[in-house]
Amino acid sequence: MKALVLVKHVPDSNSVFRLNASGTWVDETNLSFTVNDFDRYALEELLKLKDAGRVEEVVALTVGPAQAGAALRTCLATGADRAVHIKDEALAGSDPFVVARAIHAAIASEGFSLILGGLQADDDNHTQVGGLVAGLLDWPFASAAVRLSLVDPSTLRVDRELENNEVQVVDITLPAVVTVQTGMNTPRYASLKGIMAAKKKPVATLALSNLGLAPEDVGAKLRTVSLAPPPKGKSAEILTGSPEEIAKALVGRIREKTGVL
Amino acid sequence: MAKVLVLAEHDGKNLKEISFELLGMAHRVASGATVKALLLGEGVSELASKLSERGANEVIHVEGSALRHYTGEGYRRALVPLLEEELPDLVLLGHTPNGWDLAPLLAARFAAPAATGCSKIVLENGKGRFTRKAFNGKFIHEIEVGSARPMIATVEKGASSPVEGATTGTVRSVAAAVAESDLRTRHVEIKKAEAGGLDLSQATIIVSAGRGVGAPEKLEVVRALAEALGGQLGASRAVTDAGWLPHEHQIGSSGVSVSPKLYVACGISGAIQHVVGMKSSAYIVAINKDADAPIFGVADVGVVGDLFEIVPALTKAVKEAKP
Numbered sequence: 001m002k003a004l005v006l007v008k009h010v011p012d013s014n015s016v017f018r019l020n021a022s023g024t025w026v027d028e029t030n031l032s033f034t035v036n037d038f039d040r041y042a043l044e045e046l047l048k049l050k051d052a053g054r055v056e057e058v059v060a061l062t063v064g065p066a067q068a069g070a071a072l073r074t075c076l077a078t079g080a081d082r083a084v085h086i087k088d089e090a091l092a093g094s095d096p097f098v099v100a101r102a103i104h105a106a107i108a109s110e111g112f113s114l115i116l117g118g119l120q121a122d123d124d125n126h127t128q129v130g131g132l133v134a135g136l137l138d139w140p141f142a143s144a145a146v147r148l149s150l151v152d153p154s155t156l157r158v159d160r161e162l163e164n165n166e167v168q169v170v171d172i173t174l175p176a177v178v179t180v181q182t183g184m185n186t187p188r189y190a191s192l193k194g195i196m197a198a199k200k201k202p203v204a205t206l207a208l209s210n211l212g213l214a215p216e217d218v219g220a221k222l223r224t225v226s227l228a229p230p231p232k233g234k235s236a237e238i239l240t241g242s243p244e245e246i247a248k249a250l251v252g253r254i255r256e257k258t259g260v261l
Numbered sequence: 262m263a264k265v266l267v268l269a270e271h272d273g274k275n276l277k278e279i280s281f282e283l284l285g286m287a288h289r290v291a292s293g294a295t296v297k298a299l300l301l302g303e304g305v306s307e308l309a310s311k312l313s314e315r316g317a318n319e320v321i322h323v324e325g326s327a328l329r330h331y332t333g334e335g336y337r338r339a340l341v342p343l344l345e346e347e348l349p350d351l352v353l354l355g356h357t358p359n360g361w362d363l364a365p366l367l368a369a370r371f372a373a374p375a376a377t378g379c380s381k382i383v384l385e386n387g388k389g390r391f392t393r394k395a396f397n398g399k400f401i402h403e404i405e406v407g408s409a410r411p412m413i414a415t416v417e418k419g420a421s422s423p424v425e426g427a428t429t430g431t432v433r434s435v436a437a438a439v440a441e442s443d444l445r446t447r448h449v450e451i452k453k454a455e456a457g458g459l460d461l462s463q464a465t466i467i468v469s470a471g472r473g474v475g476a477p478e479k480l481e482v483v484r485a486l487a488e489a490l491g492g493q494l495g496a497s498r499a500v501t502d503a504g505w506l507p508h509e510h511q512i513g514s515s516g517v518s519v520s521p522k523l524y525v526a527c528g529i530s531g532a533i534q535h536v537v538g539m540k541s542s543a544y545i546v547a548i549n550k551d552a553d554a555p556i557f558g559v560a561d562v563g564v565v566g567d568l569f570e571i572v573p574a575l576t577k578a579v580k581e582a583k584p
Contacts, residue, residue, distance in 0.1 A: 014472070016551070017399060026396070096375070097368065119361075124402070125395050127377050128365040131333070135369020140445040141333050143362040146454070157449070161515050162358045165454045165508075170332060173445035181515075183502030221374035225403040227395060230555060236547060236563035243574035246564055250546060251578045253562050258523045258544045260466055260490070261582055 001153075001174070003046045003055045004107060006117035006129065007039040007075055009068035013122040024224050026123075035071045038118020042180045044187040045148055046116055047079045054150050055114070057081050061106065063091060063099045069203070076198035077190035083203040090208055090215040095222040100132030102218065105211035108137070114156065115177040119144050134177035142170055143179045262294040263350040263384045266411075268340075268363070269300045269312055270355050273329070276308050279355035279418055284316030286421035287353055290382050297321055297347070301339055303329040306434070313430035315423060320430060321347075325437025330448035331359045337366040338439040344371070349411045351382070351389065356415040364415050374406040375413040378533075380420040389414075397532040398555045418537060459493075459509045460517075466492025467521045469512060469539070472499035473528020473549060473568055480505055482572050483527045489579040495519065497535045513538035527568045531556030548572065 011017070011031040020027040035043075049055040060075035061084040062068050072083035086102050094102075107115075115134075120127040127143075134141030146167060147159035154174050159167040161181050172178075190198070208218065239246045255261045265287040269280040280298070287296040298317035300309050302324070309322040321343060327335045336359075344352065344367070352367065354360035356378045368375035376382075376391035383390045388405055389412045395402035406412050461467060468487035470480055480500075487494045494510060501511040512519055513535040524542035529535060531547070531554055539545070540559050547560035548568045557563045564571050 013397065017396060019400075026400070096365070097372070100365075100369065123396060125378065125393075125397065127361045128368065128375060131362065131365025132369045134333075135337070135366045141362070141366060142446070143333070144358055160358065160362075161454075162451070163514055165515075165517060166451055167454055168331070168358075168451050169449040171447045171449055176445075182498065183504075183508075186504065221406060221409055222376065223405045223407075225390065225405050227400045227402050229553065230394075230398070230401050230558060236545075236557045236560035238552075238557070238563050238565060243566070243570045244578070246566070246571055247574035247578035250562065250564070250575055251582045254523060254544070254546070255582070257561070260523050261579065 001055055001113035002057045002059065002111060003049065003114040003116065004059045004061055004110070004112045005039065005043045005046055005075065005080065006103065006115065006133070007043065007060055007062050007071050008036040008118070008121045009033050009062060009064050009071035010036045010121055010123045013037065019227060023226050023228065025227055033067065033070065035074050036118050036121050038120060038122070038180060038182055040187040041182055041184050042116040042118055043075055043078060043080065044185045045180060047188065048185065049150070050079070059084060059112075061086070061103065063102055065092070072203055073198055074190065076201045076203070077195040078188060079194065082201055085203055085205045086211070087205055088208040090218055093220060094218060095220040096126045096128035096132055097221050098218045100129050100136060102208070102211060102213065103129070103133050104136040105213055106206055113174045117177070117179050119179045119181055130177055130179035137177070140172040140176040141178070142172055142176070145178050145180045146184045148178065263291050264294055264348070265291045265296050265351045265353060266344070266347060266349040267296065267298045267317070268352065268354045268360070269298050269308070270357060270359060271300070271302065271305065271308055273302060273305065276311055277355070279357060280312065281315050281423035282418065282421045283353045283355060283416055284312070285423045286382065286416055288316060288424060289421070290351060290384055295319060299323065299340065299343065301328045301336055301437070309432045309434070313432055314427050316428050318430045320432045322432055322434045323437050324434060325439065327439045327441045327444060328437050332444060332446040332448055333362045333366050334444050334446040335439055336363050337370065338443065339437045340367060341370055342438045344411060350384065351412045351414065354413070354415045356417045360415045364413050368413050371411060372409070373411050373413050374409050376404055376406070377415045379414045379416050382414060382416075394533055398536070399553070417533070454508060457507060457509055461493055461495055461510070461512065461519050462517050464493040464519060464521050466490050466523045467495045467512070467519055467542070468492050468525040468527065469495035469497065469529060470500050470527050471497040471529030473530075474500070477503070477505040479569070482569060486525065486527070486572050486576045486579070489576045490523070492521075492523070497529045497532070526556050526560065527572055529556055530554045531559060
């Protein structure tokens, strides 16, 4: 079967972020970008299925500007067989629905049996694209998978992460869309051989016109008003000094406030 | 006046607290209009009356064996005809594993705008304004939605207080428009994630390590402080995902919730998923190199600095202070 992984090129979440001049997003000019962490686990899960002979072809897809092609090259170098890059200036400032609509248009006739993606993106945290794609395709969907296994060629068993250390186990009939949690596997890194091989792997670039979509089909439903640092509510008392002075002060606070020392 | 619908969450026996919080928020948003609760399940009529006593003016109780357990597909198929009939302005779900599973499925069906993880919602002049978090809590993200209806939102736990005092509402029971045999999703079971017997929920002292420790061998610095204090070692998701500690050490929404007398966060930035699991600790100490880290917003006392300098010094001072 053919499988698809949805990936997003996002700023490294360990970056020091500054706001842009209009206060509507972070200033992305000097940030280093990477494959969204959640999506790396989704790719690894498909590569494991391919290693086991359960999946024949793994395709990576992203929606984003030219620089997002780097995320696809990483996926190809890590083991994906080919890539699809949906790129169009009309998609700048898009929202999850627009992204899902473009993905749906690009893959509806591809014949995928399984689509995996990350539960959420580390930048906007919307947690929507996987479910929207499933909804548009009218395929079964399960989110926040921490374990996947093929019960038979048409049934996927998914452990969905709930709260308080619980999981829900569901069996879903393929074709289906599943989003994954971090930590479910150990994502492999690209080998030098993989990086060389990736240069020969095909990347299809699609604009909206290739997808049968007009710019008015992709009007965003969500408009960002502002992005701002969280308000300082209850703020911690910040201790300063040498490590020894700080340690002494902390022991004093802990003794006074908690009685555990 | 806006028509707001709330999806109740339950485990078959009890309603989850988020259901009451959603009703509270719905009344604030609806400014006087009727608030309806949607209750889906099998054999849950007792829960319907509880919703009507705590803020739902009307409970639409959808009964069916296909809804015995939550599945995104079953809930979506039962809800779509109801929403087509009710034509709400806004549908509220919890920002919970089932809420974030279902919200995009409904949004796709109605080509509806959806806002997730909201802490505040305001409807004004026909526009919806939603306050949420982005960049894992490092920023507050305000978004606006125009005239498209329905709007769908998932609401953070604790963002809204329940309705005060007892209320009276009506209950309308309907049969689910979906049968088990229609579904391509089958619930198998709900089970505990694998664990080795550690129970942090009752610990008095917890010292936790986050991404800032950088490498598994460096965890020992944090472990030494936990031992000196006579406490347990906890972790943020980054540490358990990397396999540096087993999952049972994870504190937060998907791990364990704790409320010790003393919580020391070492190299933890304070993503919302972690904070919800530890913010009820009696006294919180945070050590982090990033002065802007959200953890300093929940801590009582903080140190901006290198944990590999501060934590060993603290371990030494604790040992000296002990009788």
